[in-house]
Amino acid sequence: MLRIVLGGMPGMCGVNRSGEEPRVQFGKKEMGMSANIKTGVLRLRNAPSIIMDFNHERLIFESPLQVWQTCKIEEVRGIFEDVQAAIDRQLYIVGYVAYECAPAFQEHQSVCEPDADFPLVWFASYSKPVEQAILGEAEADQKNARMAADYCISDWQADKDQENYEQDIRTIHEAIAWGKTYQVNYTTRLRAGFTGDDLAYYEQLREAQHGAYSAYLNLGCYRILSVSPELFFQWDGDAIRTKPMKGTASKTESREALRQSLKNRAENLMIVDLLRNDMSRIARKGTVRVPKLFEIEEYPTLYQMTSTVEAKTKPGTTLFDVFQAMFPCGSITGAPKISTMNIIRSLEREPRHIYCGTIGLIQPGKGMTFNVAIRTVLVDSDKEQAVYGAGGGITWDSNAGDEYEELLTKSKILTYREQTNRRQHSSSANK
Structure with a gap:
């Protein structure tokens, strides 16, 4: 495990934006991802270190009591045991679990070889947050202050162009025809050069997505900017709830069109069945239920279809037990999970890192999310450098061109500010 050094590093200065607007481009692969933390020291700098914008509440954390992290699969269980002990001591816990951590919970879950310098697990404990606010109230002044800061980001470049992406969709259709899978959550990466205020960019992303489970993690050289709208699980030690998100439509379509889409309903239902099965491993007999099916949620750039699965957990269930039963979330693997993860590894051929993993908040007396x-x-x-993952669930009924358009739709948040400014400029020019 790596030793943590707190503070002591100067902040990165802001960088003025160039006049040219960033774009999302597909074709040429530009940058790889790596970081130099092989020395065993991870420095936290540019406070605040952690912002958790979960469930319409902002919590800011600094100066952790203890930090756990590892790049080794064999050390993951020990970290979870330490985190469980911290939970029992009524401490606040924040952290993440990378997608490539999956074999730590079930050894047959196949993933790409993880990077040697990106932690599979990172958790930190705190006595309390240094700041707490209801989003939408005390947020405005902070947001305006961050907007005044600046960053510079190059054009986003995708690892695969449309032709290669659609070829992979055809490969997935062949696997479905052979009965190896029913649905594959196939993804690719977009990359860009990035300098300046990453916290300001996080606020821009959050404005573009309005995700209920957003988080900013400053982990030294790595910064995680998550504006996720999807709940993996919420658990109070007894009742557990998951809310898989499967089914997407752009804002040019209607909510009702998504609600009535047989393809998206089938895609969503497959994952609901998978999560019901996963949850049953830790659930008391007869308690797994689906109270909500095919709900439509609206976001600034798209519509999403969600369902809700819930249960009561068995006495003595631990955090590790929950992850062993449910991680990774079925919505970002596909079904059946084990064989489909093999297909994902063979097609994507590189680690997802934090993308498709999970970020969590554990609060004394309030459970965990x-x-x-x-x-x-x-x-x-x-x-x-910055990297962003996007993709979607591929079924037998999936059209390769439509799936590529869905990838573009899910990437619109990356340049939301530029799109908004362009529309406003066009509107003003036409007056």
């Missing part, structure tokens, strides 16, 4: 880390940007401030 973990998101599905979608709509998430990972910034490497040392390399001045």
